Amino acid sequence: MRRWFPPVLVAALALLSVYPLVATGYGIRVMLQLFMWIALAQSWNLISGLTGYVSFGHVAFFGMGAYTAAILITRTGWPWPAACLAGGITAMAFALLVGWPCLRLKGPYFAIAMLGMNEVLRVAASYFEGLTGGGSGLSLPTMHTSVPIYYGMGLVAVLVTALTYLIITSRFGLRLMTIREDEVAAEAMGIDTLRYKLYAFGLSAVAPGIVGGLAARDQGYIEPISVFPLTTTITMIVMALFGGKGTIWGPVLGATLLFGVQEVVWAKFIYLHQLLFGAIIVAVVLLMPRGILGVLQQRYGLPRTI
Amino acid sequence: MVPILEVSGVVKRFGGIAAVNGVSLRLEPGRIYGLIGPNGSGKTTLFNCITGVEACDEGAVCFRGHRIDGLRPHRIFHLGVGRTFQTIRVFPELTALENLLVVTSGAFAPASERARELLRFVKLERLAGEFAGNLSYGQQKLVEFARVLMTDPELILLDEPAAGVNRTLLGELLDAVRNLRDRGKTVLLVEHDMKVVMGLCETVFVLDNGEKLAEGPPGLIQSDERVIEAYFGR
Numbered sequence: 001m002r003r004w005f006p007p008v009l010v011a012a013l014a015l016l017s018v019y020p021l022v023a024t025g026y027g028i029r030v031m032l033q034l035f036m037w038i039a040l041a042q043s044w045n046l047i048s049g050l051t052g053y054v055s056f057g058h059v060a061f062f063g064m065g066a067y068t069a070a071i072l073i074t075r076t077g078w079p080w081p082a083a084c085l086a087g088g089i090t091a092m093a094f095a096l097l098v099g100w101p102c103l104r105l106k107g108p109y110f111a112i113a114m115l116g117m118n119e120v121l122r123v124a125a126s127y128f129e130g131l132t133g134g135g136s137g138l139s140l141p142t143m144h145t146s147v148p149i150y151y152g153m154g155l156v157a158v159l160v161t162a163l164t165y166l167i168i169t170s171r172f173g174l175r176l177m178t179i180r181e182d183e184v185a186a187e188a189m190g191i192d193t194l195r196y197k198l199y200a201f202g203l204s205a206v207a208p209g210i211v212g213g214l215a216a217r218d219q220g221y222i223e224p225i226s227v228f229p230l231t232t233t234i235t236m237i238v239m240a241l242f243g244g245k246g247t248i249w250g251p252v253l254g255a256t257l258l259f260g261v262q263e264v265v266w267a268k269f270i271y272l273h274q275l276l277f278g279a280i281i282v283a284v285v286l287l288m289p290r291g292i293l294g295v296l297q298q299r300y301g302l303p304r305t306i
Numbered sequence: 307m308v309p310i311l312e313v314s315g316v317v318k319r320f321g322g323i324a325a326v327n328g329v330s331l332r333l334e335p336g337r338i339y340g341l342i343g344p345n346g347s348g349k350t351t352l353f354n355c356i357t358g359v360e361a362c363d364e365g366a367v368c369f370r371g372h373r374i375d376g377l378r379p380h381r382i383f384h385l386g387v388g389r390t391f392q393t394i395r396v397f398p399e400l401t402a403l404e405n406l407l408v409v410t411s412g413a414f415a416p417a418s419e420r421a422r423e424l425l426r427f428v429k430l431e432r433l434a435g436e437f438a439g440n441l442s443y444g445q446q447k448l449v450e451f452a453r454v455l456m457t458d459p460e461l462i463l464l465d466e467p468a469a470g471v472n473r474t475l476l477g478e479l480l481d482a483v484r485n486l487r488d489r490g491k492t493v494l495l496v497e498h499d500m501k502v503v504m505g506l507c508e509t510v511f512v513l514d515n516g517e518k519l520a521e522g523p524p525g526l527i528q529s530d531e532r533v534i535e536a537y538f539g540r
Binding site for chain 2: 171174175177178180181182184185186187188189190191192193304
């Protein structure tokens with residue numbers, strides 16, 4: 001694995017970076033959405049896969065980034081890359097603010113608090129019409145091509161995966177995992193658990209904020225229900241769980257498989273697709289709670305750096 | 307001399323029950339103390355109050371003359387109070403080596419060297435890469451013991467260190483505790499194995515029903531009528 005993996009990875013990244021030269025507009029759009037899902041699932045993995053604190057409102061950071069970027073672009077004329085970065089920073093700042101009280105809640109209470117946070121943001125986006133356009137949404141200037149967004153999304157997916165690699169192979173990552181393993185023991189062994197949870201939560205909000213901005217730029221129109229949907233949170237959770245939470249490549253694998261199947265097969269059966277998605281959630285939780293890589297890891301004694 | 311640990315009148319209630327009811331202890335540095343008492347007498351709760359895992363309802367805990375009650379556990383740990391748990395609390399999905407490494411900060415190489423050295427000492431060096439959760443009960447107990455030694459704390463609280471550890475290794479473990487004492491560290495241990503307590507401790511505190519029943523050298527404690535009564539009934 002160690003010998004063949006790096007060259008394969010480099011080759012795959014090289015192919016993806018020249019793909020827009022030969023791709024159709026549809027192909028570009030499919031791939032940029034895949035990159036978006038990888039970035040989202042991987043970000044959720046940073047807080048929930050490593051510390052065990054299940055964020056059930058992670059789409060809130062996506063929506064926050066989308067609105068921040070859209071407002072900066074339409075009202076102040078910022079160039080979109082800067083506006084999307086600002087979306088990531090705003091999402092992180094907001095995560096630190098909300099995390100300070102909420103990360104003291106344990107287990108399901110934290111999950112529910114995050115769910116509530118997302119609903120509050122969605123309602124706030126509808127309410128402050130002067131800034132957000134309220135229920136009628138915000139329209140952005142049209143783009144001629146999605147290629148820059150393709151590279152933007154791809155870059156975020158690569159960077160958040162690289163960040164995951166750095167964290168999981170460091171003592172910082174080990175400390176995050178002790179919170180998942182036994183928070184009381186972690187505290188008693190000198191680990192400032194609240195501070196580490198805040199770091200992880202802040203980091204996990206950056207990429208959703210950026211891709212939220214990129215998605216807004218790409219779609220050209222946002223409204224509260226389109227950028228704060230609960231289904232987006234659930235999808236990123238299922239992707240990370242399916243691939244293997246707490247690993248480096250699990251969320252990438254889960255996002256690729258589920259998004260791929262969705263695009264190829266399920267798009268033809270709209271309602272069946274949701275049914276199948278629900279069935280996969282149940283199957284994963286019952287049969288492989290550790291996901292694909294988690295099962296392989298256990299069976300073959302692989303390190304968690306897969 | 308300033309005591310290394312002074313517990314004064316600590317009370318901890320759960321609902322209407324006082325698990326610890328006005329206990330005071332004074333620990334001088336460089337000695338080994340025992341804490342004994344029947345099940346449910348409040349030994350582990352007292353440990354939790356000292357290490358900040360539980361908040362005291364009344365009373366004070368001073369470490370080297372400074373109040374530590376009310377501080378969060380990680381702060382107390384960094385002041386120099388380490389502990390092990392009665393119910394094992396290793397990090398199961400971290401390897402034995404990672405369990406030790408994770409409590410250190412600063413340069414990685416010396417920390418890693420020290421972790422390997424401690425694993426060698428508890429005869430687990432061959433299992434360094436194994437997930438701690440896959441080890442036996444006794445082995446996990448040893449990982450916890452090694453983990454608390456990683457940062458060289460001044461005061462070490464051991465909750466039943468001998469339980470489940472095989473007899474040949476136990477001797478070495480007890481030697482290690484004596485060695486800590488000889489290096490000026492202070493040890494307070496909860497233990498049910500009376501041979502261990504009597505052979506190791508210089509002073510023994512006896513708890514019963516959340517209150518301190520007796521205190522003294524092990525020989526005297528063993529023949530104290532109140533202690534015998536608490537353990538065996540009248």
